[in-house]
Amino acid sequence: MSTLFRFPNPVNEVAARTVATGVVVLCLLTLVFRTPWLLLPLAYGFVARVATGPTLSPLGQLATRVIAPRLGPPKLVPGPPKRFAQGIGAVVTVGAVVAYFLGAPTLSWILVGMIAVFATLEAAFGLCVGCLVFGRLQAWGVVPDTVCEACNDVRARYPNSVAHSAA
């Protein structure tokens, strides 16, 4: 059971961006056709990924097993920030489901629109806004450094820097 509820670390960013692309498509379908039932797989996907990584997420399985391996070599990035970002997505999409079924569909569409924007940033530009928030929380000490030690090694990110060559 403990192996089920774990998140991969490191994460293949190619797969992550593939998942984000699927999320964008799902969000756009939801918004264009105003189909409330699509909110359910959207929210389930985020909850499944934050809990188990790609294991229980159909989109995650498709991305990691089928699509990402065909898009080139894996590009490894730390996993904890990605899990945090998935957590934000889970909160927002579950909020959208709750808002819709409590009679506030406009709020629901706004929340889905927000997810669409941030998933587009991840899919198209590789800009993980949730990871930015995670980084700030770690810098402020809210998230302990032990959660993601690789996140704090700036030299790994800038290997060509003067500092790195001096190390």
Added chain:
Amino acid sequence: MTGDDRSGSPVDQPAAEQLTFGPPVGAATVPWPDDHDRVVAPVGVVEDVSDEPDDVRGGPAEWAWVQEWRASGERAPWPQGVALAAFTLIIVASAIFVLTAGVADTPWLAVVLNVVVAAGVGPQLWLARGIPVIRFVSWGAALGVPVGWLACFVVPFPT
């Protein structure tokens, strides 16, 4: 967001500034070109980095990664950066237009809301103007606000 569980280096090593954005470094030992293994002060402690621009000078050590990035002399990914700025511009301009359209029946409220929004985001955009990756978002948003205002005068509001 998700990924396969492969072994190897925890992070890859980019050759240029990436649009994938890593968290800033916290208190850590950062080797310095002219000062071997200088220990960077903990977050919140002001350092003497007087040769740096205003946004970094006197800043906490958590911005050491920005100094490292600048020292690395990496080329900017202009195509992706401009695309990111354009995307941000569209989103921000649309948000400004929708916000204004929503209160168009009360023009004074529309003006006040827009002033509040602009005053709120302005300082953030200014501070972000030189930070890797985020600078493209900053530039796009800074253009998106006036473009949104212009759209309010040019594009008729939906009824």
